[in-house]
Amino acid sequence: MIKFPKDFLWGTATSSYQIEGAVNEDGRTPSIWDTFSKTEGKTYNGHTGDVACDHYHRYKEDVEILKEIGVKAYRFSIAWPRIFPEEGKYNPKGMDFYKRLIDELLKKDIMPTATIYHWDLPQWAYDKGGGWLNRESIKWYVEYATKLFEELGDVIPLWITHNEPWCASILSYGIGEHAPGHKNYREALIAAHHILLSHGEAVKAFREMNIKGSKIGITLNLTPAYPASEKEEDKLAAQYADGFSNRWFLDPIFKGNYPEDMMELYSKIIGEFDFIKEGDLETISVPIDFLGVNYYTRSIVKYDEDSMLKAENVPGPGKRTEMGWEISPESLYDLLKRLDREYTKLPMYITENGAAFKDEVTEDGRVHDDERIEYIKEHLKAAAKFIGEGGNLKGYFVWSLMDNFEWAHGYSKRFGIVYVDYETQKRILKDSALWYKEVIQKNSIE
Numbered sequence: 074m075i076k077f078p079k080d081f082l083w084g085t086a087t088s089s090y091q092i093e094g095a096v097n098e099d100g101r102t103p104s105i106w107d108t109f110s111k112t113e114g115k116t117y118n119g120h121t122g123d124v125a126c127d128h129y130h131r132y133k134e135d136v137e138i139l140k141e142i143g144v145k146a147y148r149f150s151i152a153w154p155r156i157f158p159e160e161g162k163y164n165p166k167g168m169d170f171y172k173r174l175i176d177e178l179l180k181k182d183i184m185p186t187a188t189i190y191h192w193d194l195p196q197w198a199y200d201k202g203g204g205w206l207n208r209e210s211i212k213w214y215v216e217y218a219t220k221l222f223e224e225l226g227d228v229i230p231l232w233i234t235h236n237e238p239w240c241a242s243i244l245s246y247g248i249g250e251h252a253p254g255h256k257n258y259r260e261a262l263i264a265a266h267h268i269l270l271s272h273g274e275a276v277k278a279f280r281e282m283n284i285k286g287s288k289i290g291i292t293l294n295l296t297p298a299y300p301a302s303e304k305e306e307d308k309l310a311a312q313y314a315d316g317f318s319n320r321w322f323l324d325p326i327f328k329g330n331y332p333e334d335m336m337e338l339y340s341k342i343i344g345e346f347d348f349i350k351e352g353d354l355e356t357i358s359v360p361i362d363f364l365g366v367n368y369y370t371r372s373i374v375k376y377d378e379d380s381m382l383k384a385e386n387v388p389g390p391g392k393r394t395e396m397g398w399e400i401s402p403e404s405l406y407d408l409l410k411r412l413d414r415e416y417t418k419l420p421m422y423i424t425e426n427g428a429a430f431k432d433e434v435t436e437d438g439r440v441h442d443d444e445r446i447e448y449i450k451e452h453l454k455a456a457a458k459f460i461g462e463g464g465n466l467k468g469y470f471v472w473s474l475m476d477n478f479e480w481a482h483g484y485s486k487r488f489g490i491v492y493v494d495y496e497t498q499k500r501i502l503k504d505s506a507l508w509y510k511e512v513i514q515k516n517s518i519e
């Protein structure tokens with residue numbers, strides 16, 4: 074049996090656009106994901122977050138489920154377009170939803186953990202110079218974050234400024250798979266810079282407000298990159314893949330500079346880094362209280378002269394999830410050890426880890442998702458090994474509490490430990506939820 078520390082924070086995670094629905098309710102205006110999902114061909118079968126899991130109306134039932142599972146904390150995100158439906162125009166009715174949600178959580182003794190930005194940028198912000206491409210976005214974001222701190226500050230013990238700046242910039246402005254769907258790498262790096270700057274400015278605002286008992290950090294998606302062979306060129310490919318996925322965000326936050334090798338590589342593609350101003354890196358690297366780590370899989374790369382990153386992914390030997398991601402729990406251990414060795418001794422939380430599998434409701438009305446139990450168990454073993462070696466890992470949030478809108482994949486991919494029948498909005502605790510409940514009760518895994 075593997076025991077976890079006494080105060081280990083067991084949780085689950087969701088995000089606003091993926092579960093709430095009620096996209097036109099109580100003053101909310103469209104986000105870039107409302108626009109993107111309604112654009113022909115952008116999401117699986119044209120799926121949108123219009124209804125999603127109808128969490129906006131069913132939040133009490135969902136908090137009951139959280140209580141039944143026995144989580145200690147629940148990570149959710151706040152929809153910026155509910156709080157500021159127009160530039161500078163605060164919407165108290167939008168804030169009231171989160172106050173109701175938090176009240177329910179606190180009544181059930183569940184710690185609310187809030188992500189300030191999980192990709193649902195207000196459309197009005199995008200309409201003003203491309204959203205994160207516009208340096209003004211920093212000012213808009215700090216106004217939004219400050220209002221959250223004012224209204225919810227001390228009832229949220231863990232504040233996460235951003236979920237995965239890599240996805241909100243590279244995937245969204247560079248690769249084009251996520252909203253707003255641009256395919257311009259210079260724009261991607263500009264967006265990344267402004268998102269990181271907005272993080273730093275929000276942390277400074279948080280510090281000035283001196284919010285007792287609350288901590289602030291950021292969540293990064295980190296994908297360890299391994300060379301396909303011992304060949305020097307494959308090792309170089311892995312170095313660039315690591316810079317692309319990980320160091321471009323870890324270095325400015327923890328070292329106060331962008332990685333030299335990537336600056337050199339990128340300068341050939343995007344030209345001048347004229348969007349980096351005097352003092353920006355000092356702001357981005359202001360001290361934080363914890364690091365959120367989203368881990369799902371690793372990458373294995375070989376050298377490819379023709380690709381921008383000189384790296385081409387090669388499939389790993391492990392089993393895959395429904396997303397096609399290799400299952401590699403040992404890479405989570407490697408990642409945590411590397412973060413501890415090279416970046417930070419601060420408390421870390423695994424703010425997302427989970428998997429999509431082909432879930433179906435069987436005759437007995439249950440969902441026997443043994444593969445998901447296995448996935449979570451193996452990653453918890455990796456986490457426990459790190460903790461056992463003195464690693465400062467303080468908690469683990471399963472992605473996700475419930476099946477939800479999986480971005481460009483719509484509702485075709487199920488990550489939840491709770492099954493959602495989208496026709497009826499019925500929730501069914503999968504076997505993984507019942508297993509996780511026991512893990513939390515015993516604070517250990519077999």
Ligand SMILES: CO[C@H](O)c1c[n+]2c([nH]1)[C@H](O)[C@@H](O)[C@H](O)[C@H]2CO
Pocket residue numbers: 088091236237240294295367368369370425472479480488
């Ligand atoms: C490589 O996966 C990324 O780190 C990642 C995976 N995921 C995420 N980021 C997002 O934070 C969630 O909104 C997704 O629903 C979830 C599942 O796809």
